[in-house]
Amino acid sequence: MENAQESRKIEIDQNTLKHLNTLRKWTMFHAILGFIFLGLFIVTGVIAGTFLSAFSTVKTGSEITDLSILIIIFILAVAYFFPVFFLFQFSKHSAHAVHELSKEELHKAFKNLKAYFIYLGVIIILFLSLYIVVLIVSGKSLGFPNGL
Secondary structure (H helix, E strand, O other): OHHHHHHOOOOOOHHHHHHHHHHHHHHHHHHHHHHHHHHHHHHHHHHHHHHHHHOOOOOOOOOOOHHHHHHHHHHHHHHHHHHHHHHHHHHHHHHHHHHHOOHHHHHHHHHHHHHHHHHHHHHHHHHHHHHHHHHHHHHHHHHOOOOO
16 A cells, blocks of 8 residues: 555656746745735834824714724734745745755645645635625615615
8 A cells, every 4th residue: 555655656847846946936026025015014004093093183982092903903914924924935945845856845835835825715715704794784784774
């Protein structure tokens, strides 16, 4: 049984390694841009939260405090960090795999790529579910004024 699995191996040729090397360059580009945008998002959010609280002239009980804005920004930043990090790790490990021809590094690279797509898939499912709930709730609220 073990011999049957050992005979079923995949070998990677030079063309595939070239494609993987090109892919890892682009994923590194995307990851670096993702980290830059993450930093800009945090800085912009903190500045916007500070200005909103500093220049708020109307004091009502329903206003969003600057602390709640910072908490929302922090939660969104943490959620955005993980896919960017997984993409960066894929690029880093695939670079080692291509240059050193290391099977272990290639395994780590694809493990991070899998985590990237699973994370994005879960986020997409959550947002689609949220959209469906919002559509259902808004559809029910449309019938309320007419007495339906």
